[in-house]
Amino acid sequence: MTKPIDTSIYTAVTDAIRTEAQRILSEGQVSAIVGYAAARRKGSAQPIVISQPDDAAKLIFTPACVNNLAVYLTKAKKEIPKSGKIGIVVKGCDLKALSGLMGESQLKREDIYLIGVPCAGVLASTVQPATELTTDSIAPKCTECDAHLPTGCDFVPAQTPVAADLEKKYAAEITRLEALTPAERWAYWKEQFSKCIKCYACRQVCPFCFCEQCLCDRNKPQMVDTTPRPAGNTAWHIVRAMHLAGRCAGCAECERVCPMDIPLNLLNRKMAKELKELYDHEAGFEVLDKGPLNMFTEKDDQSFIK
Amino acid sequence: MHSEKQKHTFEPKIIAFVCTWCTYAGADLAGTSRMQYPSNVRVLKFPCTGRIDPVFILKAFQQGADGVLVSGCHPGDCHYIAGNFHARRRFAVFRKLLEFVGVDLNRLQFSWVSAAEGGKWVEVVTDLTEKVRAMGPMTEFKELAMEEQWSGAIDTPELKEAYNQI
Numbered sequence: 001m002t003k004p005i006d007t008s009i010y011t012a013v014t015d016a017i018r019t020e021a022q023r024i025l026s027e028g029q030v031s032a033i034v035g036y037a038a039a040r041r042k043g044s045a046q047p048i049v050i051s052q053p054d055d056a057a058k059l060i061f062t063p064a065c066v067n068n069l070a071v072y073l074t075k076a077k078k079e080i081p082k083s084g085k086i087g088i089v090v091k092g093c094d095l096k097a098l099s100g101l102m103g104e105s106q107l108k109r110e111d112i113y114l115i116g117v118p119c120a121g122v123l124a125s126t127v128q129p130a131t132e133l134t135t136d137s138i139a140p141k142c143t144e145c146d147a148h149l150p151t152g153c154d155f156v157p158a159q160t161p162v163a164a165d166l167e168k169k170y171a172a173e174i175t176r177l178e179a180l181t182p183a184e185r186w187a188y189w190k191e192q193f194s195k196c197i198k199c200y201a202c203r204q205v206c207p208f209c210f211c212e213q214c215l216c217d218r219n220k221p222q223m224v225d226t227t228p229r230p231a232g233n234t235a236w237h238i239v240r241a242m243h244l245a246g247r248c249a250g251c252a253e254c255e256r257v258c259p260m261d262i263p264l265n266l267l268n269r270k271m272a273k274e275l276k277e278l279y280d281h282e283a284g285f286e287v288l289d290k291g292p293l294n295m296f297t298e299k300d301d302q303s304f305i306k
Numbered sequence: 307m308h309s310e311k312q313k314h315t316f317e318p319k320i321i322a323f324v325c326t327w328c329t330y331a332g333a334d335l336a337g338t339s340r341m342q343y344p345s346n347v348r349v350l351k352f353p354c355t356g357r358i359d360p361v362f363i364l365k366a367f368q369q370g371a372d373g374v375l376v377s378g379c380h381p382g383d384c385h386y387i388a389g390n391f392h393a394r395r396r397f398a399v400f401r402k403l404l405e406f407v408g409v410d411l412n413r414l415q416f417s418w419v420s421a422a423e424g425g426k427w428v429e430v431v432t433d434l435t436e437k438v439r440a441m442g443p444m445t446e447f448k449e450l451a452m453e454e455q456w457s458g459a460i461d462t463p464e465l466k467e468a469y470n471q472i
Contacts, residue, residue, distance in 0.1 A: 186408025296391035
């Protein structure tokens, strides 16, 4: 049954973000702020970088603020972080990504000013940005969210989000797939991967895909076929999931931007589940020195090794 | 000394990624000790199991391997101190990923074989070869590759009829 989700705090959150942005920009604490602003269509939102205190009034927070802005602070987008201390508006899931980047020495905590957002959820699709946020229109990642209220930020508005108890969409789908035979799973993924057009939107939008040269772009030796055809597609998606294992923060941007609607985050969630079971690792707000696949213990499970 | 050669209808291709310090030396010992093991295995030597990228396994399957063996030093014996510990975690996770995508894990074997374990090498290789032989050829990745070619699968009735008329 479709039920609306309480987003009444978002107006107060918007006001709080604006006041804080105004203050830190005019005091010169930061040189710029990455946030969300209203776009041209009614109800829509887009990322914006502001550097003038007057522009603080442009900032908003609505259910259409889907983007993970952490990607603008990575190496892949070199221009922005160079201009001094940067403010950034982050939801809980985005903050997990930023913590991951700090753990991988891509960012320094002292170089960023975190404006955390109490978030009750965002839309799955912004095709109709003015849609009301309901249990149907909410992004699947928000149904499994444990980070409605970011912690450890420099500023968090005082509002508390009302977390609705929702059916966990990824967990249910993973359970369904795990119950199938390998041949059935292969058929499922073969169909999904065959849709891929190799646009690499999933890679470009991912905060963790910051390699200067991607393994999948190299052609000497060519490890992954670059053409959008079945073998190369399958290899790309397996390699992508493997490279994000133990790092993915679960912002599900890959899945949101995929023009062919491939359930990419399903692979990421599955890997997260396995890492939780094997090495008790979960993406969180804490900055870890080493990810689960960069470390080891002598007692790690080796029941699969002869 | 040589046991009588048995004829099989299917000879699987097994790719073995091995570490140079332990398993390669172990395989060498099996050879110099004149132990017999299936010639289906193609050994690829790496400095360490930590050097073996999961993408190599993927590539092997894509290029027509029916089974893959990854083998290195026992935990604690790594020439580079911790390479095999890292590999152990990486492959534990990679296995789970392949399983989720639908690859039969019986085709993928991991083992620790030290330089003194020529006998264990023979045992591991024989077991995997026989297991894969019983399973038949690995078709999943080959079919994907075939789909990439114009002359690939003839799957529509019209095409099949036209082909049969030639």
